[in-house]
Amino acid sequence: MNVRTTPADHPVITGLAVASPIGLGVEEFWSSVLGGDSGITELDRFDASGYPARLAGQIRDFDAGAHLPSRILPQTDVSTRYALAAAEWALADAAVTPETLPDYAMGVVTANALGGFEFTHREFQKLWSQGPEFVSVYESFAWFYAVNTGQISIRHAMRGPSAALVAEQAGGLDALGHARRTVRRGTALVLSGGVDSALDPWGWASQLAGGRVSRVADPARAYLPFDAAACGYVPGEGGALLVVEDAEGAHRRGAPQIYAEIAGHASSFDPPPGSDRPPGLRRAVELALADAGAAPGDVDVVFADASGLPELDRAEAAALTAVFGPRAVPVTAPKTLTGRMYAGGGPTDVVAAVLAIRDHVVPATAGTRNVPEEYELDLVLGDARERPVDTALVLARGRWGFNSALVVRRHPN
Amino acid sequence: MNRRAVITGIGVRAPGGHCTKDFWELLSAGRTATRSITFFDASPFRSRVAGEVDFDAGAEGLSPREIRRMDRATQFAVVCARDALADSGLMPGEPDPRRVAAVLGSAVASATSLENEYLVMSDAGAHWLADPGYLSPHMFDYLSPGVMPAEVAWTAGAEGPVTMISDGCTSGLDAVGHGAQLIREGAADMVVAGAADAPVTPIVAACFDAIKATTPRNDDPASASRPFDGSRNGFVLAEGAAMFVLEEYGAARKRGAHVYAEVGGFATRCNAYHMTGLKKDGREMAEAIRAALDEARIDATAIDYINAHGSGTKQNDRHETAAFKRALGHHAYDVPVSSIKSMVGHSLGAIGSIEIAASALAIEHHVVPPTANLHTPDPECDLDYAPITAREQRVDTVLSVGSGFGGFQSAMVLHRPEVVSR
Numbered sequence: 011m012n013v014r015t016t017p018a019d020h021p022v023i024t025g026l027a028v029a030s031p032i033g034l035g036v037e038e039f040w041s042s043v044l045g046g047d048s049g050i051t052e053l054d055r056f057d058a059s060g061y062p063a064r065l066a067g068q069i070r071d072f073d074a075g076a077h078l079p080s081r082i083l084p085q086t087d088v089s090t091r092y093a094l095a096a097a098e099w100a101l102a103d104a105a106v107t108p109e110t111l112p113d114y115a116m117g118v119v120t121a122n123a124l125g126g127f128e129f130t131h132r133e134f135q136k137l138w139s140q141g142p143e144f145v146s147v148y149e150s151f152a153w154f155y156a157v158n159t160g161q162i163s164i165r166h167a168m169r170g171p172s173a174a175l176v177a178e179q180a181g182g183l184d185a186l187g188h189a190r191r192t193v194r195r196g197t198a199l200v201l202s203g204g205v206d207s208a209l210d211p212w213g214w215a216s217q218l219a220g221g222r223v224s225r226v227a228d229p230a231r232a233y234l235p236f237d238a239a240a241c242g243y244v245p246g247e248g249g250a251l252l253v254v255e256d257a258e259g260a261h262r263r264g265a266p267q268i269y270a271e272i273a274g275h276a277s278s279f280d281p282p283p284g285s286d287r288p289p290g291l292r293r294a295v296e297l298a299l300a301d302a303g304a305a306p307g308d309v310d311v312v313f314a315d316a317s318g319l320p321e322l323d324r325a326e327a328a329a330l331t332a333v334f335g336p337r338a339v340p341v342t343a344p345k346t347l348t349g350r351m352y353a354g355g356g357p358t359d360v361v362a363a364v365l366a367i368r369d370h371v372v373p374a375t376a377g378t379r380n381v382p383e384e385y386e387l388d389l390v391l392g393d394a395r396e397r398p399v400d401t402a403l404v405l406a407r408g409r410w411g412f413n414s415a416l417v418v419r420r421h422p423n
Numbered sequence: 424m425n426r427r428a429v430i431t432g433i434g435v436r437a438p439g440g441h442c443t444k445d446f447w448e449l450l451s452a453g454r455t456a457t458r459s460i461t462f463f464d465a466s467p468f469r470s471r472v473a474g475e476v477d478f479d480a481g482a483e484g485l486s487p488r489e490i491r492r493m494d495r496a497t498q499f500a501v502v503c504a505r506d507a508l509a510d511s512g513l514m515p516g517e518p519d520p521r522r523v524a525a526v527l528g529s530a531v532a533s534a535t536s537l538e539n540e541y542l543v544m545s546d547a548g549a550h551w552l553a554d555p556g557y558l559s560p561h562m563f564d565y566l567s568p569g570v571m572p573a574e575v576a577w578t579a580g581a582e583g584p585v586t587m588i589s590d591g592c593t594s595g596l597d598a599v600g601h602g603a604q605l606i607r608e609g610a611a612d613m614v615v616a617g618a619a620d621a622p623v624t625p626i627v628a629a630c631f632d633a634i635k636a637t638t639p640r641n642d643d644p645a646s647a648s649r650p651f652d653g654s655r656n657g658f659v660l661a662e663g664a665a666m667f668v669l670e671e672y673g674a675a676r677k678r679g680a681h682v683y684a685e686v687g688g689f690a691t692r693c694n695a696y697h698m699t700g701l702k703k704d705g706r707e708m709a710e711a712i713r714a715a716l717d718e719a720r721i722d723a724t725a726i727d728y729i730n731a732h733g734s735g736t737k738q739n740d741r742h743e744t745a746a747f748k749r750a751l752g753h754h755a756y757d758v759p760v761s762s763i764k765s766m767v768g769h770s771l772g773a774i775g776s777i778e779i780a781a782s783a784l785a786i787e788h789h790v791v792p793p794t795a796n797l798h799t800p801d802p803e804c805d806l807d808y809a810p811i812t813a814r815e816q817r818v819d820t821v822l823s824v825g826s827g828f829g830g831f832q833s834a835m836v837l838h839r840p841e842v843v844s845r
Binding site: 171 | 560632
């Protein structure tokens, strides 16, 4: 068995990067989170006037040419450009260069839920309106779900064990869990997280086809998880990448900082639709806490999945009260400011959790006001709440039944 | 006591057959199943041959609703998972669903359905979304293919860890490698793992046409896939799936399960070189092979058969030959190497799992499947590629490797459990 519980065996987070609708870069993101500055606006990538939902969390100030070499641009979807920029920021934050560690000691594990969708939409168009000879020589690898892992690996000469995971919104936390596993099995450092975007007309229509996107037109009232008026989610784009490494190795190489340790992770899957067996989120939380060697009382804040659909909000609240008791732990969902970013959502919440630990503050859930009594949640509303934060639980659920739970904790030194 | 992961059930859908038994008969007879493309009018394409599966979803037991909602690749995965579960002899509900995991590999996921929906929504490419009434309620599932492992999980009754591994053309090896790791580390007691892809569709054909990765040998479809041959000039696009039941060895033995093979070791590395190109020296694949052997605690000289990636592109077959020599030293010249892609083509993410099935069945039957269509080897490919005819010989330990876009290089060691004591 490969299960260890001594603190030295918990891999640590030494680098952070966010590319989100509320900030390119960690500090800009964090000040928007604490200030409640929303990135949700009318979709303006294309004429969305004919679509029943028109709000999205868009990244509006990203100049790809300023962040990436020009030869990368023709071969990448917008999501991969965000991923490559974030990879560079995360590695710089952790002061990692290709020379930092021996060969094969650095890997890349990312999650991806949507692929290079805008890019591939364009190539479908060329194929069917012009012919196969017009399809880009880059389409074969700009589209597929491994693209971000592959491109990051090449750009930063990271040749260790690497992978790409797909599990809708849960995939990003699963990727971090897999990065942790990879480090514990002997790879010194893994760059991990997730980024997604599909804000072209086809990607947008497809997201709406899922039936869970809010049709409310007011950006302040469209995505209200745990509110009595919850009516769906607002899609966003972007995500986060984090440097995960062996704690001793981080000390040895003189990493500029250790933000936190990844203390526990678990994932579970719900029973098939129509089954009378209980849903799996509570079990994922319990397994992740056990993996971390933590009791429910040790958790200082929960970053919720916060689907924004009443039945799913109720199920998440029930799982939390079952584990922690009624109103026993502060719960928050800063993702109301960015929208749900699919594979990018979980890792972005982990960045927020790590910064909550750094600064001893719990950000608020912007927008939500009226939480039904029956949820028995202490949802942090209004202003950020200053309080000691040493351990945070981050949750993500993916459509069809994916549950993922990750525990981050202040590093002992 | 170390936990060990073994294969106790296999389900395959590959070109040239309807079940695992057909698949093995094709391989052991050295027959090829590549043909001129029948799924669409391929006349505007450079490469017009493929390995297509003659698949009747209704006859396979899928309900009309399942057929409507599932992409073709998902259908493959689900019927293979059902076969693998039946083959394992496990009863529904055992073991405890909370201890059952599902891992599905796929490179291009719902490509077939994406293309079908694109054609409907764009009126065959004429203009975008003239009538939103044509938008399929399943379109989100095709956009975000997490539904594929979810369908496998529902088939298997899995409520433990469930995920999709999408590492391009090593997905099928990596998914099973991940599944075996879940057993070993104690996260699950049973895993349904494998891979599926259904990429014989115009958009994927165009992708590989554009970079001349697929063969233009259209006049001889049955002999179009020619790994290691001097005349090889690209791979043959194909489709299919293979799924496995993985269990902890002690538990499998206790219930008297038939054990095909143990997943003894698995490793993956990246070449960090190029999204589609390979360096000649095979360094990273060799490193993956060494790491997989190390994990299996098996010496290179114990390998009885190498199931190669053998895609039949100029660069791949040389790269791989160099990797075998680098990792195995002189033993590389003594061990038979073969590519079943010569017979069933290259089904992208699925093929890694289909090749694991071939490897497990090679151990089961003590037979090395051949490399078909290999008449005049490339002088730079100077190993024993088991040309044309299958060989009956002792097969206790197999190395299976894969190489994929993105730079992924993966290696797995499969062996009879009795070969090593742990």
